[in-house]
Amino acid sequence: MRSPAPVHGAENHWRGRRVLVTGAGGFIGAHLVRRLGGCGARVHAVGRRVRESTDGETWHVADVADEGAVRKLVDSVRPEVVFHLASEVAGARDPKLVLPMLHSNLTGVVNLLTAVTGAPGTRVVLAGSLEEPRPEEGDRAPSSPYAVSKWAADGYARMFHHLWGVQVSNLRIGMVYGPGHQDTRKLVPYVALSLLRGQEPELGSGTRELDWVYVDDVVDAFLAAGQTPDAAGRAFDIGTGTGTSIRDTVELLSEIVGGRTRPRYGALTDRALDSARIADPAPAAEILGWRPTVGLEEGLRRTVEWFTREGR
Known part of the structure; x- marks a missing residue:
């Protein structure tokens, strides 16, 4: 890669x-x-x-x-x-x-x-x-x-x-995704591989909002924190600042993959204490000079292309 x-x-x-x-x-x-x-x-x-x-x-x-x-x-x-x-x-x-x-x-x-x-x-x-x-x-x-x-x-x-x-x-x-992620316990690999194989992914209600951040952007954040003296003693949110529901994320994946297979929402019970987890990226931008650059649709396309190319 x-x-x-x-x-x-x-x-x-x-x-x-x-x-x-x-x-x-x-x-x-x-x-x-x-x-x-x-x-x-x-x-x-x-x-x-x-x-x-x-x-x-x-x-x-x-x-x-x-x-x-x-x-x-x-x-x-x-x-x-x-x-x-x-x-x-x-x-x-x-x-x-x-x-x-x-x-x-x-x-x-x-x-x-x-x-x-x-x-x-x-x-x-x-x-x-x-x-x-x-x-x-x-x-x-x-x-x-x-x-x-x-x-x-x-x-x-x-x-x-x-x-x-x-x-x-x-x-x-935040919720990291991208090429090379093969842990099918995680949403994006699980859904992408299921759809590519013509299988129906089983999901909860899909209503929870999450902040999806592309893996290359996360690596940029690590490099920035590792070379910025003012980062010491601080915690930074690393995400886009935008929440996208699981359902909308899955529907976007379905559109990218194509085919007739549909996800099964409500097949699983939602987890206790789940809540929207959205980053505040302003401190990372101010102190680390870090901002995400890859949008969700583009990142998901790159991820699906990787799974397709690898023949998973």
């Missing part, structure tokens, strides 16, 4: 820099590693299994929930910037997910921030989520074990910054 052109100034900024990317084998992580490699960074990619280097990156196998493994990794790489994307991602309202989310998501963040504390100049950018309750929402309860793990991680990040000067920022990312 060909990488888009680097954001303005990114190639010069990242050339030769030591960068650590956790969760590098995931959807966003793979795109980020590819882009950093194209910018000339010295990329150290972290995953749970060995992978073949495709863009000149060095691979490390480590579990971020293992404190010793994280400290050893940070000490050996001595990264100038850490992009922390390693995470368990599941929106189910299942009590069995509480401990796995705590262990993988929150413990991993604390291990990483502890390991870089006292390392002068090291910047950390966390992959958060728009599912996190925001301060202006008052007492809104987190909607899932995943959401509360990300919410608590942001709290730890602010503490590490204000108490010990860790240069950390948090990107609260």
Whole structure:
């Protein structure tokens, strides 16, 4: 998959820099590693299994929930910037997910921030989520074990910054989609593949509004946060600022794919505590100089073209 052109100034900024990317084998992580490699960074990619280097990156196998493994990794790489994307991602309202989310998501963040504390100049950018309750929402309860793990991680990040000067920022990312996303538990891959195969996707009511953001735009946001000194100690919404209902998104996918297969709305029960999650992109525009550039229809077309080309 060909990488888009680097954001303005990114190639010069990242050339030769030591960068650590956790969760590098995931959807966003793979795109980020590819882009950093194209910018000339010295990329150290972290995953749970060995992978073949495709863009000149060095691979490390480590579990971020293992404190010793994280400290050893940070000490050996001595990264100038850490992009922390390693995470368990599941929106189910299942009590069995509480401990796995705590262990993988929150413990991993604390291990990483502890390991870089006292390392002068090291910047950390966390992959958060728009599912996190925001301060202006008052007492809104987190909607899932995943959401509360990300919410608590942001709290730890602010503490590490204000108490010990860790240069950390948090990107609260909207609903990411795009080429290369093969997790059929997620809406866009599931619906696109179902329609391409002539199968009826089974959905809930489809009324929930979400902020869809294209993966290349998300990578741009990570690069911007990683090179902006004023990002430290802050959290930024990464999305378009526009809500689109699940039903409208699915109908747009149906139009792009074509064919006679129709989605089955109401086949599934809507999840508890679901609400519209729309970004406020103004702080990211003001401080990071970041704005999304790919509209939903264009992004979905690129995604369907990728699935078609890959023969999924």
